[in-house]
Each structure stands twice: as C-alpha cells, then as structure tokens.
Amino acid sequence: MQGSRVAVIGGSIAGCAATLAAVRAGAESVTVYERAGGELRDRGVGISLHDDRYRELHEAGYVTPEMPYKQLDRRVWTVRDGDAELGRGLATQPFPFRAYNWGSLWQELRRRVPEGVDYRSRAAVASVSQDPDGVTVRLAGGGEERHDAVVGADGYRSVVREAMFPHLTPLYAGYVGWRGAGSDVGGSWPDDGEARTVVFPGGHCVIYRILTADGGSRVNWVLYTAPPEELAEELNLDEPTSLAPGRLSSQLTTHLRQLVAKHFPPYWAESILGTPPDSTILQPIYDLEVPGYAQGRLCLAGDAATVARPHIGGGSVKALQDAAALESAWREATGWDAAMAAYDHGRTEIGTAMVAQARRLGRAQVEETPEWAALDEEQFQSWWQKQNRTPDGRSGFGGHALRRG
Numbered sequence: 001m002q003g004s005r006v007a008v009i010g011g012s013i014a015g016c017a018a019t020l021a022a023v024r025a026g027a028e029s030v031t032v033y034e035r036a037g038g039e040l041r042d043r044g045v046g047i048s049l050h051d052d053r054y055r056e057l058h059e060a061g062y063v064t065p066e067m068p069y070k071q072l073d074r075r076v077w078t079v080r081d082g083d084a085e086l087g088r089g090l091a092t093q094p095f096p097f098r099a100y101n102w103g104s105l106w107q108e109l110r111r112r113v114p115e116g117v118d119y120r121s122r123a124a125v126a127s128v129s130q131d132p133d134g135v136t137v138r139l140a141g142g143g144e145e146r147h148d149a150v151v152g153a154d155g156y157r158s159v160v161r162e163a164m165f166p167h168l169t170p171l172y173a174g175y176v177g178w179r180g181a182g183s184d185v186g187g188s189w190p191d192d193g194e195a196r197t198v199v200f201p202g203g204h205c206v207i208y209r210i211l212t213a214d215g216g217s218r219v220n221w222v223l224y225t226a227p228p229e230e231l232a233e234e235l236n237l238d239e240p241t242s243l244a245p246g247r248l249s250s251q252l253t254t255h256l257r258q259l260v261a262k263h264f265p266p267y268w269a270e271s272i273l274g275t276p277p278d279s280t281i282l283q284p285i286y287d288l289e290v291p292g293y294a295q296g297r298l299c300l301a302g303d304a305a306t307v308a309r310p311h312i313g314g315g316s317v318k319a320l321q322d323a324a325a326l327e328s329a330w331r332e333a334t335g336w337d338a339a340m341a342a343y344d345h346g347r348t349e350i351g352t353a354m355v356a357q358a359r360r361l362g363r364a365q366v367e368e369t370p371e372w373a374a375l376d377e378e379q380f381q382s383w384w385q386k387q388n389r390t391p392d393g394r395s396g397f398g399g400h401a402l403r404r405g
C-alpha cells in the first residue's frame, strides 16, 4: 500500500476512521469527499458504545478517553402504571455502555484525521467506476479524479455500493425511529448510570442522558414503532430516506405526541413531549447486507456495507471496527488483490451476522411485542434470552467482538 493514492467517500464516523486506517497502512495521499458542510458536528443525538467494544477499539487506536461520555451501567424496562410517575419496572439488566453525544464523538474522530489528508466538505460524489489500474471518482459538481483505491464510507445510500452491487438497496423493516434530545427535567430519575426502555404495544423507546457541548446534559430518546398506514404512504418508505430536524409533517408530530401521552409514564412523557418538534428526526429502519465488503479496488465500511437495525446498539462500533480491520488487512498485504480479499474475508460474515441478529431483536421488540405488562421479571429475562441468542452462542448485543476468540 506504500505510496498509494486512496479516496474515502463520506467523512462521518466510518469515513474519518477509514481515513486514519489508510494513513496508518501507508497510503501516500488520502482524499476525503464529504457531501455535508459543517452541519455534521451539530447532530446532537446520542450514540452508545458497549464497554467491551470500546476497550478493543481503544487498544486498536480508534477511540480515546478524551471523547466525552456518560457511563451507563443498567437499564430498567418500564411500563406505564396509571399515574405512577416513573411507571413500573418490569426488569433490570446490566447495560455497560458509554453514552456519547454524536456531534462530539464525530468531532474527536475528525480531529484525529491526520494533517496532510485532503478532507473536502461540500464535495458530493456522483459515481465511481473502476478498471484494472484504479478508480475514477466523478464529482457531483463536475470533474473527475483518479485514485488507486476507494473506500465507500458514504452511508446507507452509498454510491460506491451501487457501483459494486447495482440494484442492491436497503429494505424497509416496516417501522421507523423517532429520535430527539430534550432538556433534562431532572427530578425523580435517579442517576446518570440508568437507562430506561419504555415499552408499549407495538414498540418501545430507549432513553438515556448525554452530555451537551457546554458540559450540561440532555435526555436522548429513540422511539420505534410503525407509523399509521396513511402517513407511511406519504413518506414513501421503500425509497431509502430519513427526515432531518424540522422536516416532520404536523400529522407525524401529532401522531407521536398522542402515542407518548397515551402509553408513557408521566415523567418520561414530559421529557419527550418537551423536545421541540423542529429538533426531532425521523429515521425509517432498514436492513441491508452485501455479498462482499470488497471488489477489485473498491471496498465498503460502516452503513455503506451493512445496515443493522439499531436495537443491536452496534452500528458505530461496526463502522469503527471496519476501519481497524481495513488497517490490518492493508498493512499486511503485498498487493491490492490480497489486501481487499483479507478485508472482505474478515468483515462480510460479521456484518451479515449483525444484520440477522438486529432483525431478530427488532421483530421481538417492535413487530411482535409481547404483552409487556403481564410479564414478571423471570418471564421477561427468558423472553430476552430467547431473542438475544445467536446461532453460534455469542451475544452480539452491542456488536460482535473485534477479533474472534
């Protein structure tokens, strides 16, 4: 790889990490093409990383303790119980996750992109095509540039994946995630270490605190459920899409508010209803797996390669692990064929396994929810064990281990 010219399409989590990987593996020049402008740092929602996965990524040099976070240790699955302020706890589980603010996690990754890398904002790529000697990148604003290899870190609507596997698109899972970060109402919620999952017929909502840029805290929440049919049609969910803050229709906002008012214990309803509608995001949930992570001089990382439903809590972990795997594959290989084959071999199977497990979790927690209020703690734990069991006996909740043990 020494002396090569590499392009990374997408400069978000997977893109910044893949850039670091390419530089460490010896690329002479790395160009990052990122469609967005400065607004990436403004994404104020939460993202959580499992403690074990964090440790591996720290050892591999892709995350650092300087990235500000709140430590979570348990989560209480909660159901509405009349007027009881916090509702009724169905079960408590260990929840060893670091809760990050997306914006500050990204800024720290961006800061670690080595000087000398040509990171271009507002640089959208229209398409890529490869030949035996390299890859041509066509810019949406006009012009073409040549590189020896390209990493597609351009998310779920990847143009690099389109070049590798035309017509392969994310499949709508049948429900959406409403996502926001409201002001912290303080009061009865005991401490920062506790996450809550409020459950209701046909869905659930994960809630935990995150830090703000000024050291304060906000209540991060993601609520998963199917939208009513007439609203789903309007959204055209078969086309991969997401609605940025401020783009939710008043009908969607009203639906969300009515659902929360009806099913949530008063404390959690107040937290969520207090989030300004114009800062709420809607993300349809998709499944996507690929036949391979690499092909010729093209390869994929993060959501460009596989989109696992968020219930697995490991999409960002997977994006960072892809970069660590890319670094080792490229460092050890003596040519592009071997480098790409080693990367493909290591990641395709894990990506596919994560998508499958996330689908199982989504079925149980959204599509076929149990009669939550009737479950006692023992029944709840056995329900959880059943859905979280993987065919090879390893739990992938929080993401798979970086290296197979």
Ligand SMILES: Cc1cc2nc3c(=O)[nH]c(=O)nc-3n(C[C@H](O)[C@H](O)[C@H](O)COP(=O)(O)OP(=O)(O)OC[C@H]3O[C@@H](n4cnc5c(N)ncnc54)[C@H](O)[C@@H]3O)c2cc1C
Pocket (backbone or CB within 6 Å): 009, 010, 011, 012, 013, 014, 015, 033, 034, 035, 036, 040, 046, 047, 048, 049, 123, 124, 125, 126, 153, 154, 155, 156, 157, 158, 159, 177, 179, 222, 283, 301, 302, 303, 304, 310, 313, 314, 315, 316, 317, 318, 319
């Ligand atoms: C509701 C929800 C909750 C989640 N919670 C968690 C969690 O708690 N923990 C966790 O680990 N994961 C979580 N995830 C998953 C995680 O957010 C993603 O897996 C991860 O952010 C993927 O990062 P990425 O860099 O691959 O993709 P993205 O962040 O989507 O980045 C792709 C980048 O490419 C750029 N781009 C796209 N097309 C082009 C183009 N043509 N030219 C140039 N640039 C382009 C985009 O502007 C963008 O910056 C969650 C996901 C959802 C939907």
